[in-house]
Amino acid sequence: MAILEGKKAIIIGDRDGIPGPAIAECVQTAGAEVVFSSTECFV
Amino acid sequence: MPGQDAIPFDMKKRKVVNKTMNSVIKGASYVLAHTPQMVVYNGTTQTTERIVNPESEYLKELESHLRSYEECVNYWPNQVYIGNATPDDLAGVEFPYYDKAKEGAERYGKYGEIMPEEEFILLVQACDQFEVVKIDKDFVSAHKDAFAADPIITDDIVARVEAGVELAEIEAAVKDEHAEGIYVAGKLVACVKRAHDIDVNLSAHVMHENLMSKASSVLALLYGVKNAGISKDDIEYVIDCAEEACGDMNQRGGGNFAKAAAEIAGLNNATGSDSRGFCAGPSHALIEAAALVKSGAYKCVAVTAGGCTAKLGMNGKDHVKKGLPILEDCLAGFCVILSENDGENPEINLDILGRHTVGTGSAPQNVIGSLVADPLERAGLKITDIDKFSPEMQNPDITKPAGAGDVPMANYKMIAALAVKRGELDRKELASFSANHGLTGWAPTQGHIPSGVPYIGFAREDILAGKIKNAMIIGKGSLFLGRMTNLFDGVSFVIQANTKAEAEGTSGVSEEEVKGLIAKAMKDFAASLIAE
Amino acid sequence: MDLENQKRVKDFADEYGAENLVVVLGAAEGEAAGLAAETVTAGDPTFAGPLTGVQLGLTVYHVCEPEMKEEFDEAVYDEQVSMMEMVLDVDDIVSEMSSIRDEFCKYL
Numbered sequence: 001m002a003i004l005e006g007k008k009a010i011i012i013g014d015r016d017g018i019p020g021p022a023i024a025e026c027v028q029t030a031g032a033e034v035v036f037s038s039t040e041c042f043v
Numbered sequence: 044m045p046g047q048d049a050i051p052f053d054m055k056k057r058k059v060v061n062k063t064m065n066s067v068i069k070g071a072s073y074v075l076a077h078t079p080q081m082v083v084y085n086g087t088t089q090t091t092e093r094i095v096n097p098e099s100e101y102l103k104e105l106e107s108h109l110r111s112y113e114e115c116v117n118y119w120p121n122q123v124y125i126g127n128a129t130p131d132d133l134a135g136v137e138f139p140y141y142d143k144a145k146e147g148a149e150r151y152g153k154y155g156e157i158m159p160e161e162e163f164i165l166l167v168q169a170c171d172q173f174e175v176v177k178i179d180k181d182f183v184s185a186h187k188d189a190f191a192a193d194p195i196i197t198d199d200i201v202a203r204v205e206a207g208v209e210l211a212e213i214e215a216a217v218k219d220e221h222a223e224g225i226y227v228a229g230k231l232v233a234c235v236k237r238a239h240d241i242d243v244n245l246s247a248h249v250m251h252e253n254l255m256s257k258a259s260s261v262l263a264l265l266y267g268v269k270n271a272g273i274s275k276d277d278i279e280y281v282i283d284c285a286e287e288a289c290g291d292m293n294q295r296g297g298g299n300f301a302k303a304a305a306e307i308a309g310l311n312n313a314t315g316s317d318s319r320g321f322c323a324g325p326s327h328a329l330i331e332a333a334a335l336v337k338s339g340a341y342k343c344v345a346v347t348a349g350g351c352t353a354k355l356g357m358n359g360k361d362h363v364k365k366g367l368p369i370l371e372d373c374l375a376g377f378c379v380i381l382s383e384n385d386g387e388n389p390e391i392n393l394d395i396l397g398r399h400t401v402g403t404g405s406a407p408q409n410v411i412g413s414l415v416a417d418p419l420e421r422a423g424l425k426i427t428d429i430d431k432f433s434p435e436m437q438n439p440d441i442t443k444p445a446g447a448g449d450v451p452m453a454n455y456k457m458i459a460a461l462a463v464k465r466g467e468l469d470r471k472e473l474a475s476f477s478a479n480h481g482l483t484g485w486a487p488t489q490g491h492i493p494s495g496v497p498y499i500g501f502a503r504e505d506i507l508a509g510k511i512k513n514a515m516i517i518g519k520g521s522l523f524l525g526r527m528t529n530l531f532d533g534v535s536f537v538i539q540a541n542t543k544a545e546a547e548g549t550s551g552v553s554e555e556e557v558k559g560l561i562a563k564a565m566k567d568f569a570a571s572l573i574a575e
Numbered sequence: 576m577d578l579e580n581q582k583r584v585k586d587f588a589d590e591y592g593a594e595n596l597v598v599v600l601g602a603a604e605g606e607a608a609g610l611a612a613e614t615v616t617a618g619d620p621t622f623a624g625p626l627t628g629v630q631l632g633l634t635v636y637h638v639c640e641p642e643m644k645e646e647f648d649e650a651v652y653d654e655q656v657s658m659m660e661m662v663l664d665v666d667d668i669v670s671e672m673s674s675i676r677d678e679f680c681k682y683l
Contacts, residue, residue: 004646007597010584012611015521016447018601019405022655023638027599029648035587038580041521042447043437043488095623408658446607456662
């Protein structure tokens with residue numbers, strides 16, 4: 001069973017890893033609805 | 044018609060002669076102020092914890108993890124920051140760094156100094172123009188001589204230090220008037236009072252934050268002028284690129300830190316303005332400054348930034364949890380002085396500028412592509428044509444235990460991966476790319492401070508010494524933290540060896556020479572006519 | 576995890592139901608990914624945010640994990656994320672994430 005299809009996705013990206021908007025682009029292609037996307041910064 | 048072609052006057056060459064020269068890096072400064080008590084009282088990690096979890100283990104343990112001034116001075120990355128050791132030296136030190144003292148470490152370095160908290164508090168008061176900073180008079184008399192003994196601190200700055208007030212006055216201001224306390228070794232010694240009863244933009248908290256930024260910027264400017272070997276009067280413009288905002292309720296970020304700091308530093312011929320762009324601020328400011336000088340608008344521009352109290356102890360929870368000292372215990376500042384081309388110093392080449400645009404997106408490969416590969420390609424260069432890259436030079440001793448990894452290393456891996464993808468680097472050379480084209484991070488996590496600029500001082504020297512021929516400075520900024528846009532940001536530029544002699548040598552034909560050549564050609568032409 | 580983000584996660588769990596949510600992370604290191612995953616499953620381990628003591632048990636993955644990649648459009652993943660696989664320690668991230676999921680996820 002798909003993990004993302006039909007689900008609401010919350011994205012917590014990382015400035016020095018993968019930023020939120022880049023993850024959101026991917027997650028949308030798997031049929032999830034992005035309800036929140038944020039990017040954290042430790043520096 | 045014979046003779047006409049003989050006129051040796053090449054318009055293309057003439058154009059090169061007239062082309063304005065790039066600006067040069069006259070000098071750079073890097074300063075630290077050791078402020079462990081501001082970690083406790085002003086760092087947002089700690090102030091937040093005090094609100095949400097006042098009884099937490101972290102707050103109880105925090106004080107025992109603060110470093111002494113000597114420990115802070117002996118810390119390898121700090122010695123590199125002020126220029127007493129090189130990034131190469133640091134690369135030879137076994138990781139982690141916090142448990143290794145640098146032998147022969149000193150307060151003063153060739154780029155600046157590590158100022159003790161006591162003296163820095165006096166400098167802050169000297170930078171205050173509105174009588175909001177009040178210091179205990181006993182504290183002033185105990186430390187004023189040491190402050191005055193600092194060779195960079197001028198007599199007029201020492202003269203600005205007031206005699207101080209009774210401690211009771213400070214206690215009352217903190218207790219009854221929302222003043223922000225300033226502590227040393229857990230004891231209240233001074234305060235910053237609010238500058239307005241209602242306006243939150245002039246609250247004691249904001250005034251404190253801004254005065255600390257201003258004071259560290261003043262210190263950086265003083266060293267900047269000294270290191271560049273110029274007179275204070277030479278500086279015509281100052282750009283402040285820190286991350287604070289000063290203004291009142293009618294103009295929250297009105298400014299102007301640049302001119303305010305220039306005034307205390309005694310730069311009488313300068314005006315200036317603030318330029319902001321989160322951590323990318325310094326790189327934006329340096330490009331702007333280089334353009335101002337190259338255009339001829341100003342002959343000499345200082346780019347400066349002070350430190351950020353809010354970020355003190357930012358990753359402290361992770362450091363304490365892992366038994367490390369609080370490593371984010373210093374306010375940092377830097378200054379870079381750009382001037383007209385002197386035929387000697389390394390230049391900022393404005394023909395190779397990288398920029399993350401609105402359309403670039405946030406995918407890491409696009410970000411690094413826009414900042415590194417694209418500008419080089421436009422200039423007909425490959426990634427491997429750049430000797431050293433200075434992206435975000437955060438000290439991994441601070442970021443690794445906090446789960447943010449080794450930020451410079453991650454940047455080098457990305458640049459190398461991109462070079463492989465573009466066929467400019469062999470896959471086998473992936474691992475050695477960081478060692479050959481990279482640097483080990485040493486800068487404190489003060490936001491804008493680590494972003495590309497910490498290497499400029501070393502880059503200038505390494506280029507002058509012929510160790511490297513060029514370096515790329517890369518600044519990146521997390522604009523989304525301001526909640527105005529979801530965009531990322533960044534700009535980059537290349538520093539290269541001075542090309543003035545080369546430009547003049549290959550195409551530099553003086554007016555005298557041109558006149559002489561034309562005269563000779565006319566004579567030859569006339570002679571050929573007579574002969575006919 | 577940032578306190579504001581914790582608040583938003585908690586609100587979304589109330590609004591949509593924890594079983595309907597998937598959290599996707601982009602952390603740079605295994606340990607940071609693990610801490611974020613723990614926060615949205617077993618509660619905030621740093622005892623600072625709104626998720627302290629709140630066991631949401633949300634389904635949580637790192638964007639570089641094979642289960643996620645399998646569901647993404649390959650071209651989009653390649654364009655947006657793939658290069659970071661050369662930068663991050665994906666094996667470490669996968670091992671941290673799976674151990675948290677095995678222990679605390681309620682909806683797998």
